[in-house]
Amino acid sequence: MKPCVCLILLLVSGLAVAQTTYCNPIDLDYRYNFEQTNEGISYRSGADPVIIRHQNAYYLFATIQGGYWHSTDMLNWRFVTPSMWPMEDMCAPAVESVNDTLYLFQSTFEQRPILMSTAPETGKLQFYNRWLPRLPKDIGPWDPALFHDKDTNKWYMYWGSSNVYPLFGAELDKSRNLTYADRNAATVAKPMFWLDPWVHGWERFGPNHADLVKPFTEGAWMTKHNGTYYLQYGAPGTEYNVYANGTYTSKSPLGPWDYAPYNPIAYHPGGYATGCGHGNTFQDEWGNYWNTGTTWIGLVWGMERRMVMHPAGFDKTDQLYADTRFGDWPHKMPTSKWDTQNGPKGDDTFMGWMLLNYKKPVTSSSTLDTLRAAFAVDENPRTFWATRNKPGETLTVDLGSEQTVRAAQVNYVDHKNTIFKTDASVYTQFKLLGSVDGKTWRPLADLTDTTRWGKRDRACAYVALPKAEKARYVRYEHVYTAGPYLAINGFRIFGNGTGKAPVTPAGLLAKRQKDDRNADLSWQPVPGALGYNVRWGIAPDKLYQTYQFWADDPVGRPGKPFELRALNRGVPYFFAVEAFNETGVSGLSDVVAAK
The missing domain is CATH 2.60.40.10 (Immunoglobulins)
Known part of the structure; x- marks a missing residue:
């Protein structure tokens, strides 16, 4: 991939601050979910992302968000509250952009409409049709994907979320408002393929594929490249580190399908943001491919998740891949076309900013019960530091020596939270301070400065410093979050230490x-x-x-x-x-x- 240096203006509340990098999980104002069976506890979550480029902008749709996001640079995302929404909030929505129209359809086992918009940045949606005919019981369409084949001007839908049923596909009839081309709803669902964990090791369930539970296939997505159809899917399940995306290929949009021997195409089982399954593949304004996915938190509630995106591409043999190397560390946002023909080259997108504070000594101003400060720096999203939510609380990390600090990420946890509706009272503010001696402190970043940073909720707040800063100690100083507690499961500091990189491993x-x-x-x-x-x-x-x-x-x-x-x-x-x-x-x- 071709190195890029860029200056992208991050527009927040009409004001600008330079931002050229991103870090997974995606820095969004994730919306609150609410589980009645979970003792009234609510939590921020986002999963099953679809990012679409439409009319020179990007739109991000996800599960149970009550709306979607709009961006012009993939760095800053503005939440859009739509003018209308389906009967219930959308799970794993299908989105397609064709000419001046964006089409939107939800997961369902009932009869539901396809929506459309020619001005999605405004939130204005309207019915394209009133509903698709109902399919046989348990068939869906759940986790759907809409696909318009530009070469043939034909439409298709793919779907499936099950450890019993396969992925399905069907042709849609544009002349009948994108209802099924086969008018017999009982026969329209054509099986595409099933999982085969006895042959495909990565499709096995459980942590590191070590569970015998029958795995799930879900999250269909279609990409056409050089005359070949790539029908993508997520497996083996969202709640493990090995959640990944794979693909089958065909010369026909409804198969027969050939399993890609290089599967999975997107795989990130290690690190902080583990898992990257159930997403989509899209192109940015430069023609570069990206692959999105879901990473599991599962701390407050089993379906508590975040979203990630990784550079992707097709190599010279048309092998589809996503580059997940250091996938949850800072990466560059491109301003030109990458060379993907020879596969990912790592440092072309990876900034080279290393994680500086893994399990380093850390102190806090106070601690709630046994939720100690060390849990904020262990790179485990399911352990966290917590205290009472009040201004002035601090986390202070000792890097061990003076190092070059370039960025930080603060990941929050909704510990015993009861927020249901996201409103003006839900936002995130903090300060980052640096010191060389632990006594004299200087500001590194101030997210209370609304003229620079705006005022929004940031469950995975990523802050790249305007310039490199020398510091041995880095401090998080709390200002504001919503809810009764302040809880952080990842205080991550990036930059470069002194000394040399390690030698090349030998004896493999x-x-x-x-x-x-x-x-x-x-x-x-x-x-x-x-x-x-x-x-x-x-x-x-x-x-x-x-x-x-x-x-x-x-x-x-x-x-x-x-x-x-x-x-x-x-x-x-x-x-x-x-x-x-x-x-x-x-x-x-x-x-x-x-x-």
């Missing part, structure tokens, strides 16, 4: 197990390495997959085998590993084969 060995969906990898430990990226693919020059973990993580400590359980039976693979620390990333090890 890779061996497929008897069950060749699994492979064991080992290598010599690298002194000073904080973590490793295992990278693999179906050819030595196609190492598109990444599993990131910390050196102290029991999942993959060097010196004992790291078990990778995401492989496809009968497919030869190639592996390499790289080490990283707070300064940078090592070179890539020798590539080894495991057939």
Whole structure:
């Protein structure tokens, strides 16, 4: 991918602040969900994203948000409250842009309408049709995707969310207001394909694909590229670190389908924002591809989630991939077309700003019960620090030495929250302070400055500093959030430490197990390495997959085998590993084969 340097104006409340980078999870004013069965506790959440470019702008739709977001740069998203909405809030909506019209359809097992808008930035929606004919019981369409084939001017819908049924597809009739082309609703749903976890290791359920529960296929999406149809899907389930996107290909929009041996196309099982399944693939204004997905929080409630987006593309053999290497660390936003023909090159989008405060000493001004400050810096979204919500509360991290600080991300938790309606009282404000000695403090960022930052809710607040700052200590100083408690499950500081990047790992060995969906990898430990990226693919020059973990993580400590359980039976693979620390990333090890 081609390096880019950009100056994008982040427009907030009509005022501008320079912002050129982003960090997953996406920095949005996620809306509140409410679970009656969860003792009245509410929580911010967003899942199943669809981002569409329409009329020189971007629109982001997601599950149970009461509206959608509008952006001109993919950095700043403005929430749009629509003029009308369906009978119930939308789950996993389908969106398609054709000419001057944006089409919108919700997940349903009933009869529901397709909506349309020629001015979605205003929120004005209207009925395109009143409903699609009802399908047989339990068939859906749930998790739908609308697809207009520009080459043939034909319309299709794909859907499915089940561990019993396959993904389905059907042609729609534009002359009948996008109702089914086959007027017999009982036969219109044509099976596309089923999951096959006995052959596809990454489709197995559970943490690191270690559960025997029958997996779920969901989140259909269609992309057409160079005359080939890529029918994408999410699996094996939203509530695990291995939630990913895969694809089948065909020369026909309704199949027959061929499984892509390089699956999954988007996979991010390690790091803070684990999982990236159930999203969509879209192109930005430069023609670059992106893949969106869902990352699981599951802390306040099982369906508490956030959303991510990763650079994507088609290589010279038309293999579809998403670049998830350091996928939840700061990345550049492009201002030109990438070269994706040779696959992702990592540093072309990755800023090279490393995580500086993993498990570093941290103190807080106060603590609620046993929810101690250390939980805010352990890179685990399901542990958190909490205290009473009042101005002046602080988290202070000691980086151990003076380092170069470039950005920070603050991820909030809705601990025992009871907010249901998002209104003007729901917003986020804090200050970031830096110090070289822990005594004299200077401002790094001030989100109370509404002339620069506006006033909005930011559950995953990402702040890139205007310039590099030297600091040993970094402090979060609380000003305001809604709710009775202040709770943070990720206070993440990015930049570069002093010293050298680690040396390249040596002695990599890779061996497929008897069950060749699994492979064991080992290598010599690298002194000073904080973590490793295992990278693999179906050819030595196609190492598109990444599993990131910390050196102290029991999942993959060097010196004992790291078990990778995401492989496809009968497919030869190639592996390499790289080490990283707070300064940078090592070179890539020798590539080894495991057939």
